[in-house]
Amino acid sequence: MRILFSATATKAAPWVSGLQAALPEAEVAEWAPGAPQADHAVVWAPPQQLLDEQPALQGLFNIGAGVDALMKLRIPPQTRVVRLDDAGMSVQMAEFVCHAVIRHFRELDAYEQDIAQGRWSYRKPRLRSEFTIGIMGLGVLGARVAQALQQFEFPVLGWSRSPKALPGVRCYAGQAQFGDFLAASRVLVCLLPLTPDTENILDRDTLGRLPAGGYLINVARGAHLVEADLLALLDSGHLAGATIDVLREEPPPAAHPFWRHPKIALTPHTSARTLREESIAQIAGKIRAMARGEPVAGVVDRSRGY
Ligand code: NAP
Ligand code: GLV
Numbered sequence: 335m336r337i338l339f340s341a342t343a344t345k346a347a348p349w350v351s352g353l354q355a356a357l358p359e360a361e362v363a364e365w366a367p368g369a370p371q372a373d374h375a376v377v378w379a380p381p382q383q384l385l386d387e388q389p390a391l392q393g394l395f396n397i398g399a400g401v402d403a404l405m406k407l408r409i410p411p412q413t414r415v416v417r418l419d420d421a422g423m424s425v426q427m428a429e430f431v432c433h434a435v436i437r438h439f440r441e442l443d444a445y446e447q448d449i450a451q452g453r454w455s456y457r458k459p460r461l462r463s464e465f466t467i468g469i470m471g472l473g474v475l476g477a478r479v480a481q482a483l484q485q486f487e488f489p490v491l492g493w494s495r496s497p498k499a500l501p502g503v504r505c506y507a508g509q510a511q512f513g514d515f516l517a518a519s520r521v522l523v524c525l526l527p528l529t530p531d532t533e534n535i536l537d538r539d540t541l542g543r544l545p546a547g548g549y550l551i552n553v554a555r556g557a558h559l560v561e562a563d564l565l566a567l568l569d570s571g572h573l574a575g576a577t578i579d580v581l582r583e584e585p586p587p588a589a590h591p592f593w594r595h596p597k598i599a600l601t602p603h604t605s606a607r608t609l610r611e612e613s614i615a616q617i618a619g620k621i622r623a624m625a626r627g628e629p630v631a632g633v634v635d636r637s638r639g640y
Contacts, residue, residue, distance in 0.1 A: 335357070335359065335360040335361070335373045335374070335621075335625070336360065336361050336362075336363070336370065336371070336372040336373055336374075337353060337357065337360050337361070337362045337363075337372060337373065337374045337375070337376060337621070338362075338363060338364070338365040338369055338372045338374075338375045338376070338384070338388070339353065339362065339363070339364050339365060339375070339376045339377070340364065340365035340375065340376075340377050340378075340380040340381070340384055341376075341377060341378035341379070341380070341397060342378060342379045342380075343378075344378055344397070346364040347364075348610060349376065349397075349610065349614070350362050350363065350364055352610060352611065352614040353376060353614055353617070353618065356614050356615060356617075356618035357618050357621060357622075360621075365380070365384050367383060367387070368387070369387070369388075371388065371390055372388055372391065373390075373391070373392050373393070374391060374392060374393040374394070374395060374621055374624075375388060375391055375393075375394050375395070376395045376397060376617055377394060377395065377396060377397065377404070378396065378397045378398060378403070378608075379403040379404075380404075380407070382407050382408065385407055385408060385409055385410065386408070388410075389410045390410070391410060391413040392412075392413065392414065392624060393413065393414050393416055393620070393621065393624055394409060394413050394414070394415045394416065395416050395617045395620070395621075396415065396416065396417050396418065396634075397418060397608050397613055397617075398417070398418055398608055399417055399418050399419075399423055399474065399475065399606070400417075400527055400528060400554070400555060400640075401415060401417050401527070401634050401639075401640060402527065402528035402529070402555060402557075402639070404634075405529075405634075405636070405639050409636075414624075414630075414633050414634075415633070415634040415636065416617075416620060416630060416632050416633055416634065417632045417634055418608065418613055418616065418617075418632065419474060419616065419631050419632035420474050420478075421608070421609060421612040421613045421615075421616045422609040422612040422613075423474075423475065423606040423607070423608070423609070424474055424475050424478035424479075424606070425478070426605065426606040426607060427475045427478065427479055427525070427553065427605055427606040428478050428479050428481070428482035429482070430553065430579070430601075430604075430605035430606065431479045431482070431483070431523055431551060431553060431605070432479075432482050432483060432486065434551050434577040434599065435465075435467060435483065435486075435488065435521055435523075435551070436486065437577075437599070438521065438549050438574070438575060438577075439460060439462070439465050439488075440460075441457050441460075443575075443599070444457065445457075462486075462487055462488060463489065464520065465488055465489070465520050465521060466488070466489040466490075466491060466518055466519055466520050466521070467483050467488050467489070467490050467491070467519065467520070467521045467523060468491040468492070468493065468515055468516065468518065468519025468520075468521065468522050468523065469483075469490065469491065469492045469493070469503075469523045469525060470493050470522065470523065470524045470525060470526050470535075470554075471493075471494065471524070471525035471526040471527070471554065472492040472493070472494040472498045472500060472503075472505065473494075473525070473527075473640075475525050475606065476492060476494075476523075476525040477492075477500055479523060479525060480492055480500055480502075480503045481500075484502045484503075489504075490502065490503045490504070491503065491504045491505075491506065491515055491518055491519055492504070492505050492506065493505075493506045493507065493511070493512065493515045494506075494507050495507065495508065496508075504518075512540075513543060516540060516543040516544055517543055517544075517545065518545075519544055519545075519548070520544070520545055520547070520548055520549065521548070521549045521550075521551065522536075522541075522544055522548065522549070522550050522551070523551045523553065524536060524550070524551070524552045524553065524554045524558050524559075525553060525554050526554050526558060527554070527555075527639065527640035528554065528555035528557055528558060529638065529639035529640055530639065531639075532558060533557050533558065534557070534558070534559075534560050535558050536550065536552060536558050536559040536560065536563075536564070537560040537563045538560065538563035538566065538567065541563060541564065541567050541572075541573060542567065542572065544572075544573065546571075546572055547572075547573075547574045548572070548573050548574065549573065549574050549575050549576065549577075550564065550573060550575075550576040550577070550578075551576070551577045552576070552577070552578050552579065552580060553577075553579045553580065553605040553606070554580060555580050556580045556581040556582040556583070556584065557582055558580075559578075559582075561581075561582065561591075561592070564576060565591060565595070568595070568597045568598070573597075574597070575597040575598065575599070576597065576598050576599070577598075577599045577601070578592055578598055578599070578600050578601070579600075579601045579602075579603055579604065579605040580603050581603075584602070584603055585602065620632070
């Protein structure tokens with residue numbers, strides 16, 4: 335069995351040696367143009383040339399949860415596209431979103447500013463029952479975030495494409511229930527995949543339907559958000575602030591307004607990182623399961639785009 339590895343902005347050597355150690359029966363190599371035909375490829379945003387040269391791939395394993403970059407490529411029809419299925423990501427996403435919610439709810443940013451200016455002052459505690467958190471996307475990551483937020487006794491809502499039932503979460507589904515979901519969400523967390531249906535979904539209309547004083551946490555993809563619309567709603571005071579982990583252009587240009595906006599907490603696409611060892615173990619397990627003809631979790635439905 336031959337396995338190729340190709341990932342932009344990621345050192346190949348530790349992945350190649352890790353995959354080789356996990357699959358000693360296979361021959362693992364970094365992809366280069368003209369590489370011999372392989373059975374599987376392990377990738378992040380690979381060049382189109384790799385897919386054009388490898389028409390017989392059985393599995394295309396994405397070393398992340400989001401497959402939007404892969405969905406832009408021409409992939410051989412029989413190749414199964416397989417996403418990372420948690421692999422240590424959901425606990426990171428849960429801690430990141432809980433931190434962002436709590437930082438805003440407890441006004442820790444304002445306390446930090448007060449302390450920096452030598453002020454020992456108190457703010458009136460906010461009502462937790464008024465801090466309803468709405469999660470867009472109730473998949474692998476969204477469901478875990480919903481579970482984690484409930485530990486802090488925030489009311490939690492969720493919105494997905496198909497109807498869901500999650501313990502303790504008021505679930506909404508589809509366009510018909512989107513407005514009710516937004517109107518009830520004081521904090522909006524985006525954990526949707528980026529697809530033609532969800533691109534630009536965080537626009538003036540959507541964000542404007544949050545209650546006054548609403549807060550946005552975008553940890554999904556930069557192209558979900560119309561950045562100018564967020565800025566306008568922050569400037570008008572309709573939104574209180576935002577935590578932004580993903581941008582259309584990463585890193586953003588030096589002049590991008592999000593770098594220094596007083597109401598935006600910006601992080602460099604780090605809310606849930608790919609953990610190499612967990613990911614290699616998961617991918618190796620799936621490659622072996624496929625070789626035995628067994629089904630594997632995390633196969634992307636290409637017609638849906640996630
Ligand atoms: P997932 O398991 O595929 O779940 C996606 C959820 O979104 C599902 O509940 C799905 O509904 C819902 N959804 C999809 N299209 C929708 C639509 N048009 N309307 C309403 N709901 C829709 O994805 P995941 O693993 O939770 O990951 C979500 C995204 O997080 C990834 O695609 C990636 O872009 C992003 N991510 C970011 C980071 C980071 O570091 N910032 C790290 C990892 C992932 P159904 O349940 O009905 O299918
Ligand atoms: C990271 O953004 C991922 O999709 O895994």
